[in-house]
Amino acid sequence: LGGFSFFDNYKNDQDWKNFGTSHFYVPKLMVTVTNEGTFITSNYEINEQTSVEDLLLQYKEYDDFLEKFGMKQPSFTQSECINKDEFEPNEWIQSVKEAIHQMKNEKLEKVVLNRTLNATFSSEVNSTKVIYELEATRNVNYVISYQLKDTVFISATPERLISKKNNTVSSMCLAGSAAKGITKEENTEAADWLLNSKKNNGEHAFVVNYIRETLQQYCNELSIPSTPRIMATKSLLHLFTPVEGKLYNHVSLFELIQALHPTPALGGFPKEEACKLIRELEPVDRGWYGAPIGWIDLNGNGDFAVGIRSALIKEDKAKLYAGCGVVQDSKPEEEFFETGVKFLPMLNALGGLRNER
Template sequence: MLHIKVPQLEEIVEGAISQAALQGEPQLISVVNEIDYTSPYAFLDRAQAVDQHRLFWRSAGEDFAMVGVGAAHRILSTDSHRFREIESVWNELQKKARVYDPSHVKGTGLVALGGFSFDTNQSDLTPWESFPDSQMTIPAYLLTNKGTKSYLSTNLLIFEEDHKQQIIHQINEQQHQLLHGDRQELKLPNRTSSMEMEAEKWKQSIKQATDDIKKGKLGKVVLARELRVKFNAPVELAAVVEELCETQSNSYVFAFENGGDHFIGATPERLVRVEKQELISTCLAGTIPRGKDEEEDHILGQRLLNDPKNRQEHDFVVQMIREAVEACCYNVEIPSAPVVYPLRNLQHLYTPVTATLENGYTLLDVVERLHPTPALGGMPQKQSVDYIRKNEALNRGWYAGPIGWFDGHNNGEFAVAIRSALIQGDEASLFAGCGVVEDSDPEAEYEETAVKLKPMLSVLGGSL
């Protein structure tokens, strides 16, 4: 990847057209400019007039957000080795790309955002037809906000038959729309109906799973259920994203739009982050509601810390992540006991994992080793995923899969796509799951999933 001082855009495009003709293949270019601070929600809203492929990411625990529009390049894979295939294509793209980025700020320039399905062997595509099994997108335009600073990356695939002035005119028009275009007042959706999908059948599947665990068929399995809701009008993506960011401050907020369908959520669960070879992962398993006040909060938190079922569920995750991280890292540090991690509606057991990534390993290597963790699949890993495929009534699609980003500076972060919804026009499917062990109670697990549905329900028409 070539980093040089940024000349005029016209000169860059003209040079890329010449190189495309000379080399007989299109040229990927990336130009980064620092701009006046720009609201990510305004950018996301205005982007609907530019392209129906929008992407949003807001990190938990730091003031960092990205909004992508359109696609300079999409990296797709349906291969069983999908993480390695996408890594290989990404590396080739970087080698050939010409990047004009004087800032070198993480999340600028060539950045790929996207996600992976939970299970590559799921045969029924419904209702995920718009979301490929694995897709990472290099946006045509990318707004990156870090603290009070904003950066705009413009990524283009230039062909030898392209005309310089036509490209420049299009870029100027689209950038003006994204940064200064008119906006309408954003409104949260008004829900008109909701329907739980086979709730009693789902409870029976929990009972069956506990019996199978007692018989030694597996150690733990996570089973999810679906809630379908309908609205009086198509959902405005930017309104929902902004509300999630304001109400779920400790969560990763994400949105991926394909062909007008939106997969959106606010997940507390980081899978892994890598920045300058320093790795952070998170063990987040075990759940209890928040209390009505500080005293009740503390009582519930202590109950969670001392609950054998939740501690066992959490320990499954800790041991699996330890094994995966130790295989490709050194300086691995894991606390001996979890602490309580509060969210707006829930409290979780939380154990952080820090390490240094060994040379030769990448973020996607770690993602491949970690997915799915016992918090989303179960134990043992393969048996639990097979069990889910055979016994869960829904197609998870990207729900519970890894979603995130990586850039050309070896930075990146992936979270687990829970607390989420697939929005299709004026309808949506919401998903929530729970970890089943041998002493799980179907009614208690049902109530736990009801609490987990609240963050998305709160922005999609309020509580049930």
């Protein structure tokens, strides 16, 4: 279980110093819940000195832990947001304007810009409670929590990067979004607008074409619908296109991750030029925001999502991340509003803005 940073180096990694550019766990205890049942897996480190008695003692320790702690519903104290600060909002809008200006003068068609929000809470944030809150209102594909020492990265992301089961791979194209309405009629109107938006469909097409061209190098069969559909999350509607493929020979999951990351949905297009501009315009390191995070098993099968709609939590403070795709037709103030909407589900789960949807 683990993940990577968005870039392979940091400008200033103080917030992310525990995470580095990659980190993976082999879990001591793992609970897997599937349609076939619930399974508990325990892993043990064995060396030349390990005896059967050592393993039995370790097994008993794990079993006692599950009996005492693992099967009880946890209790929580409620943290409330006492202060929130959107980091340099005016400068961020200027960055969007600069990106649009550069697109008109250079061979750059899309760039994804991230912005951050810093929040302080009335007490130390309980990351387990945040997971429970996100699961209670879950309408995304993944809720991920990854803790290293006193820092936790949490993501409630709708977006898969790549999964692999034997020679079958799955990915998705998720780009282009609109805020949800309050009523069913407003949502229908927003979905119709999104499906017919030239700007959003163009942004979505970059992702579709990129994933198609990348996976064609590894697959002899590739299924991608010709038109996108709508995926709804708590606050947003997205243009969504599923991708399925059959690998023509053995390719590792990590090789596929390296080939795909970052897609135009998280970086931009062309990739190299977009990433260079991101480094120039974003003052805050992305860390694991927007980067691959997931699992891989001993057979090389696994599933990796991208860590968007996320927060980095330490004690009573959290840094929230949200991004948007900028193209030539983008309007900076609208992109600012969109990223603000993307902050809300995580901010609510952390303990802030209970009265906002």
